[in-house]
Amino acid sequence: MNYAAADVKKLREETGATFNDCKNALADASSWDEAIKILDAKRDKKAEKMIFADRETKQGGVFSYVHHNHNVGVLLELNCSTDFVARSESFRKLASELALQIAGVAPKYINYEDVPAGVVEEARAKILEEPSMARVPAEKREEVISNKLKKNLGEQVLMMQPWIKDDSVVVADLIRRVIAETGENIVLRRFSRFELGK
Amino acid sequence: MNYAAADVKKLREETGATFNDCKNALADASSWDEAIKILDAKRDKKAEKMIFADRETKQGGVFSYVHHNHNVGVLLELNCSTDFVARSESFRKLASELALQIAGVAPKYINYEDVPAGVVEEARAKILEEPSMARVPAEKREEVISNKLKKNLGEQVLMMQPWIKDDSVVVADLIRRVIAETGENIVLRRFSRFELGK
Numbered sequence: 001m002n003y004a005a006a007d008v009k010k011l012r013e014e015t016g017a018t019f020n021d022c023k024n025a026l027a028d029a030s031s032w033d034e035a036i037k038i039l040d041a042k043r044d045k046k047a048e049k050m051i052f053a054d055r056e057t058k059q060g061g062v063f064s065y066v067h068h069n070h071n072v073g074v075l076l077e078l079n080c081s082t083d084f085v086a087r088s089e090s091f092r093k094l095a096s097e098l099a100l101q102i103a104g105v106a107p108k109y110i111n112y113e114d115v116p117a118g119v120v121e122e123a124r125a126k127i128l129e130e131p132s133m134a135r136v137p138a139e140k141r142e143e144v145i146s147n148k149l150k151k152n153l154g155e156q157v158l159m160m161q162p163w164i165k166d167d168s169v170v171v172a173d174l175i176r177r178v179i180a181e182t183g184e185n186i187v188l189r190r191f192s193r194f195e196l197g198k
Numbered sequence: 199m200n201y202a203a204a205d206v207k208k209l210r211e212e213t214g215a216t217f218n219d220c221k222n223a224l225a226d227a228s229s230w231d232e233a234i235k236i237l238d239a240k241r242d243k244k245a246e247k248m249i250f251a252d253r254e255t256k257q258g259g260v261f262s263y264v265h266h267n268h269n270v271g272v273l274l275e276l277n278c279s280t281d282f283v284a285r286s287e288s289f290r291k292l293a294s295e296l297a298l299q300i301a302g303v304a305p306k307y308i309n310y311e312d313v314p315a316g317v318v319e320e321a322r323a324k325i326l327e328e329p330s331m332a333r334v335p336a337e338k339r340e341e342v343i344s345n346k347l348k349k350n351l352g353e354q355v356l357m358m359q360p361w362i363k364d365d366s367v368v369v370a371d372l373i374r375r376v377i378a379e380t381g382e383n384i385v386l387r388r389f390s391r392f393e394l395g396k
Binding site: 059060061065069072076086190196197 | 274
């Protein structure tokens, strides 16, 4: 598409991508939305590379959030690879957003893989009892069950939860953004959430 | 003993006891140290009454401490009976001292009763192997073992640990003081302690 220098500037502000990436995205795209999609895809690819690079994540920090009335509190450990990133503003902001999300929405698990097999089995049994399942053709059955499972159980999985401050993204996206920005794998290792009297 | 008004004032400042309690303690005691002991005993008795009154402890709050370098953090729930005490300066100060102690000394258990049976058995077996145990008469054996167990395992038990700021008292004493002061049972219900990378 045709674009002006002001467009590059606007795109950089909106996406946080580099000047060159924005210019290339605008040149390749046929619309503004497509340019943003190109940048998103690029960021996801970069983040994925970082995640699978499997670099040791032994740095990072322990962070807490306690609600002002002391009714709920969260403690978490967020890991990255270097002390440099651990001290960065983006990393600390991410830790604080995660703590706030956990305090507000009370997830039970960090990743979908953390849901115990027994809980998955129980949810699967309930899905099979749904009247609508009888109408699903046999060859589609496993796929439908799997999607329903992720939908039902996902509410309890932090990474799959819509972010409380912007439900157009899930929590995993928040982490991916900082991974792309810092060039380091970032992992939420563990969390505790205490609610008064519960 | 003979005492002056200034002594009562000094004793109040030192112990936090009431004017009448200090006056009576000085009158009954034959020395300054004995007066303090009388007040201590009185406070312990009062605290014990509160503890065994078994009033519901459903109020309180969730508190956290994170070390400035984010290497270690603690989350805890401290309970009391009324919202009034939960909001008091003494209660909040106690919560903060407990969090600091847990961060610094890393206890594994809150009370001695929380030590798992398997751990006690293992410690007992080790004690029985000590050469000195052979010289303990049979009728004293259980008492000696019990004392050694409490000494060895007590290091991992928060309530039995010497307070990091004054090792002449144990952590349980800190709580007893606030129980006596507020007239409410106070219970540390749970804690989490995260250390970066551990």
